[in-house]
Amino acid sequence: MTQLRKATRQKAKIRLGLSAVSGGGKTFSALLIAKGLVGDLSKVAIIDTENGSADLYAHLGEYSVLPLNAPYTPERYIAAIKECEAAGMEAIIIDSITHEWDGKGGILEISNSMTGNSYTNWAKITPRHQAFLDTILQSTCHIITTVRRKQDYEMTTNSQGKLVPQKVGLKEVTREGFEYELTINLELDTNHTATASKDRTGLFASGIPFTPSEETGRMIKEWCDMGVELKPVPIEDRIAQCNTVEGLMQLYASTPNMHEDIKQLFTIRKKELTNG
Numbered sequence: 001m002t003q004l005r006k007a008t009r010q011k012a013k014i015r016l017g018l019s020a021v022s023g024g025g026k027t028f029s030a031l032l033i034a035k036g037l038v039g040d041l042s043k044v045a046i047i048d049t050e051n052g053s054a055d056l057y058a059h060l061g062e063y064s065v066l067p068l069n070a071p072y073t074p075e076r077y078i079a080a081i082k083e084c085e086a087a088g089m090e091a092i093i094i095d096s097i098t099h100e101w102d103g104k105g106g107i108l109e110i111s112n113s114m115t116g117n118s119y120t121n122w123a124k125i126t127p128r129h130q131a132f133l134d135t136i137l138q139s140t141c142h143i144i145t146t147v148r149r150k151q152d153y154e155m156t157t158n159s160q161g162k163l164v165p166q167k168v169g170l171k172e173v174t175r176e177g178f179e180y181e182l183t184i185n186l187e188l189d190t191n192h193t194a195t196a197s198k199d200r201t202g203l204f205a206s207g208i209p210f211t212p213s214e215e216t217g218r219m220i221k222e223w224c225d226m227g228v229e230l231k232p233v234p235i236e237d238r239i240a241q242c243n244t245v246e247g248l249m250q251l252y253a254s255t256p257n258m259h260e261d262i263k264q265l266f267t268i269r270k271k272e273l274t275n276g
Contacts, residue, residue: 015137017179017198018212019147019172020188026146027095029188029212030244031057034091034216037224043090047080049099064089074132081143082254091142098148098173100132107175121156124252127246133181135251144223148173149187163169184220186212239265245273 016272018026034044036149041061049070054065079102084092101107107129114121136143149172179185185198194212196204201223244250252266
């Protein structure tokens with residue numbers, strides 16, 4: 001049983017989002033921030049779904065690029081993140097997450113290809129998208145995500161009583177609510193100027209627009225390094241704390257080269273959850 005304890009400020013890995021329309025400087029800004037975060041672009045990897053745009057800034061330093069082409073399933077994104085972690089990267093830029101939601105082979109296309117009851121279909125699809133989010137949130141690396149923004153519309157009634165589309169601002173092209181999972185979410189305009197739509201750090205509380213730079217990354221790093229270093233939770237405890245088979249399978253997949261005794265614990269816990 002989990003015990004009540006005093007709140008403790010812990011060291012953290014940043015979960016930063018950058019959103020902009022095309023040409024807003026998402027990739028360039030992400031690279032500058034990442035360099036400030038880890039101090040050396042050789043420790044940074046970009047998962048590139050934008051047709052090679054990540055290579056346009058090679059003059060900034062020797063960062064790594066992992067091209068990701070269609071189909072943009074959640075599982076392929078997860079595998080790409082795991083590959084970057086295994087390579088010893090300290091910061092991962094996912095450029096962009098839009099394709100996981102609204103790209104070829106992404107969540108919306110998967111949904112549209114399914115027949116039958118929509119409610120039942122989404123009950124199958126949502127855990128796949130959630131696994132993608134969980135991989136981002138549980139990563140041992142700093143994660144910077146970029147996402148496209150486009151004009152949003154809503155239907156309104158005009159003076160003749162007819163329904164017509166009306167512009168209501170820009171909308172991020174990913175599942176609604178994604179920014180709530182982030183520590184910081186920055187919106188870039190066409191002049192590459194950023195404002196924070198969400199900020200748990202308080203670093204951008206003034207609301208003053210700014211141009212993202214390496215200094216932005218260094219500020220965020222200082223915030224991340226405040227607090228105590230957490231001791232890793234033993235794998236035995238993490239297995240026991242899993243409350244769903246899906247969560248248990250994700251933990252199993254992220255635990256390579258395990259001892260036979262640990263495999264046996266997974267098997268026992270799976271039976272408990274299945275019979276539960």
